Every structure is written in structure tokens, then in C-alpha cells.
Amino acid sequence: MRSLAFMLGIFLSGPALADVILATRTIRPQEILGPADLLLQQGEGHSDVALEDLIGQEARVALYPGRPVRQGDVGPPTVVERNQVVPLIYLRGGLEIMTEGRSLDRAGIGDHVRVMNLASRATVSGRVTANGQILVSQ
Numbered sequence: 001m002r003s004l005a006f007m008l009g010i011f012l013s014g015p016a017l018a019d020v021i022l023a024t025r026t027i028r029p030q031e032i033l034g035p036a037d038l039l040l041q042q043g044e045g046h047s048d049v050a051l052e053d054l055i056g057q058e059a060r061v062a063l064y065p066g067r068p069v070r071q072g073d074v075g076p077p078t079v080v081e082r083n084q085v086v087p088l089i090y091l092r093g094g095l096e097i098m099t100e101g102r103s104l105d106r107a108g109i110g111d112h113v114r115v116m117n118l119a120s121r122a123t124v125s126g127r128v129t130a131n132g133q134i135l136v137s138q
Helices: 002-012
Strands: 017-023 038-044 078-080 085-092 095-103 112-117 123-128 134-136
Touching: 085 112, 112 134
Parallel strands: 085 134
Antiparallel strands: 017 038, 085 095, 095 112, 112 123, 123 134
């Protein structure tokens, strides 16, 4: 009997409400998010990131007013643009090789990006540093 009452309580209860981060206006990809662009509101679902962590981030996709903002919709601001010539740095033990490459994608600090070495035309991947250099990992 208790289990029946428990099951009825679950099925008859309303939806669970939690704080959700919503866009206040249409935000295009590559725009930097400011405090006026986001709103914390109670609704269905949950936010997997804090509101303060989204301020200063860059929209990766279009964000529409009243729709929840997910963690994958935003990222660090872009440091390296597509087709930008960037310094490539390869470090291994005591060996350091520096050359130039052309970025094949847009990327922010800490993102992995594919880069074409201008000298050999080989494609390598690496991590973007704060000053726009690429630390080659492969």
C-alpha cells in the first residue's frame, strides 16, 4: 500500500523546477556575452554552468531569447581565426622548433586546433596559448 501511495505521489507531482540560464535577446555566433544578455530564471531542466562563468564567453551558436543556454553553446573568446598565420612551437626534451602555420579553424585559449605547416604543408594539431601561439602535440 505504501509503494502505491509513493508511486501515485511521483506521477501526480508537477515538473521539477530549477534555475535555468536564458538568453535575453538574439545572440549571434562569435558575440561576447555580457551581463545584460543572460537571465537566471526558474524553469524546467537545469543549468550545468554558473551564470558568472558565462559572462565574457563567446557564443559558438545562435542563442535565442527565452531559450536555455547550454555549456556547449559558449566557449572562450577566439584568439586564433581561421586562415590566420600563427607561430607553431614544438617542444620535446631539450629540442625546440619554431615555424609558421596557417590555422584551419577558429579557436580560443586552451582549444585544440588543426594547423597547416607553411614550410612542409603537413597538417598538425596543437593547443592555443594565451598569446596566440600553437603548442604542437602531433
